[in-house]
Amino acid sequence: MPGFDKSGRIRSRAEFTQLSKTGKRLYLKNFILIYNDASTSVSRLGITASRKVGNAVNRNRIKRLLREFFRNNRDSFPLADYNIIARSGATALGHAALFQELSNGVSRVGRHSDR
Template identity: 40%
Template sequence: MTFPFSHRLTRRREFNDAWNRGKKYHTDHFIIIIRDNMVGPTRLGITVSRKIGGAVQRNRVKRLLREVFRIHYLSIKPCVNISIIAKKESPSLSYGQVLSEIKYLLTS
């Protein structure tokens, strides 16, 4: 399975809606915001600012988060918008660490 465009949050108002009305969870390396979208597939939006590091580090964090979402898509609660904001130490994480940190929140 790929990560299709229909499973992505792309517009600023979608991110803002999740931020303003969603439930926020803080982990050591991420802020995860979950908002019911009532209709449509579960969608993911990722925010990684330049404070995290250079383009290589930011893209690595995004790839790891998309891969966790893609592989565990069927076990994630349906019909929600998920916005994940990376914190400063997130580029040093491995795939297993990212998975263990966010899987519980995504599947509950």
């Protein structure tokens, strides 16, 4: 199983801000996916889960599941920087439902990047 090292993460506020300003947005039922052409040679992931999503336990659970999805499906992500923003309904999703929704979103990103 591939790891999720620091080179695969968006970490600084400046990077999140830049991605938010220049990135394309894809609105899913429980997530907002912001993506932009990669500034490095690997796809990178940033996760945003505000207090609107729920308490710390729920936010951390969502972040763990999102990281796991990214690790396991990194090859299906087109080369880009991604910020996945969790919406309040995301905490009610089970493992399979969350993975299904994100898989559909990633395939839509792939179709948009082919244009």
